[in-house]
Structures are given as C-alpha cells and as structure tokens.
Amino acid sequence: MASVASPSLLLRAPPHHLCVQRPGIYRDEEGRSWVTVRERSIRVHLWQIPVHPQGTLFFSQLPFSQLPLTWQLCPGKKYQGSDSRTWQIVDHDQTQGENQESLLHLLPRVEVGKQPWGPP
Numbered sequence: 001m002a003s004v005a006s007p008s009l010l011l012r013a014p015p016h017h018l019c020v021q022r023p024g025i026y027r028d029e030e031g032r033s034w035v036t037v038r039e040r041s042i043r044v045h046l047w048q049i050p051v052h053p054q055g056t057l058f059f060s061q062l063p064f065s066q067l068p069l070t071w072q073l074c075p076g077k078k079y080q081g082s083d084s085r086t087w088q089i090v091d092h093d094q095t096q097g098e099n100q101e102s103l104l105h106l107l108p109r110v111e112v113g114k115q116p117w118g119p120p
Contacts, residue, residue: 011094014102018046018071018079026071034102036067044087048100079104 015028026034026046037045044067068081077089087104095101 011092012100014073014077014089014092014100015048016073020067020069038067043090043106044104046102046104078107085109 015030015032015034017029018026018034021027021033024036026036028034028048032048034046034048068083068085070082071079071087074080074086079087079089081087086107088107089102090105091101091103093101
C-alpha cells in the first residue's frame with residue numbers, strides 16, 4: 001500500500017507577502033517568521049523557522065540594509081521588493097519537519113526604454 005504524506009509535511013507555496021519585523025527577520029501573511037541568510041553574492045536564503053516574539057521596530061529604528069522592507073510575490077516565481085528590485089525564486093523547498101527554505105537571486109535592473117538583452 002502506498003504511503004501518503006502527512007498534510008503538515010506537504011510543501012506549501014512561497015509566501016505572498018513578506019514584511020520586515022526587525023533586521024534579518026520577515027513575517028508572512030500567515031504570521032510565520034522567515035529569517036534571511038545573505039551570501040556575499042546577490043542571493044538570499046529565506047528560512048521559515050519559529051522566532052521568539054519581540055516588538056516590531058519602527059521604520060526609523062531599522063538599520064540600513066540592502067534588503068527591501070517588504071517583498072510581494074509576482075507571477076513567474078519572482079518577488080518585487082519595496083525598493084523596486086526584482087528577485088527570482090531559484091529554489092523553494094522543505095527542510096526539516098514543517099520548515100521551508102527559499103533561495104532568491106537578485107535580478108539586474110533594466111533601464112526604462114532598454115531591453116534586458118541589448119539596445120532597443
């Protein structure tokens with residue numbers, strides 16, 4: 001008899017909206033915490049893991065970060081950052097138990113009027 005995966009162990013879709021709670025920690029639309037692990041390159045790992053609750057920082061209290069304050073899921077497995085940069089979802093997987101991980105890659109900016117593959 002074939003085994004059926006527990007519903008709690010099924011891979012969920014990437015979050016639709018991520019909002020910064022404090023440096024390196026984002027919260028999704030379901031209240032789950034996602035911790036960023038930034039590589040030296042233009043990649044970011046997002047790990048969905050439990051985080052001890054603390055108060056949300058006000059925008060003026062946040063230190064400078066090269067990561068956006070919010071990410072919004074877009075068609076084509078991409079996130080649009082609040083800073084207008086676009087991040088491609090390279091991988092989305094389930095790690096241990098119910099924890100999930102997403103790997104994001106920053107896409108190059110395209111100047112208005114220019115095509116990403118060369119001059120217009």
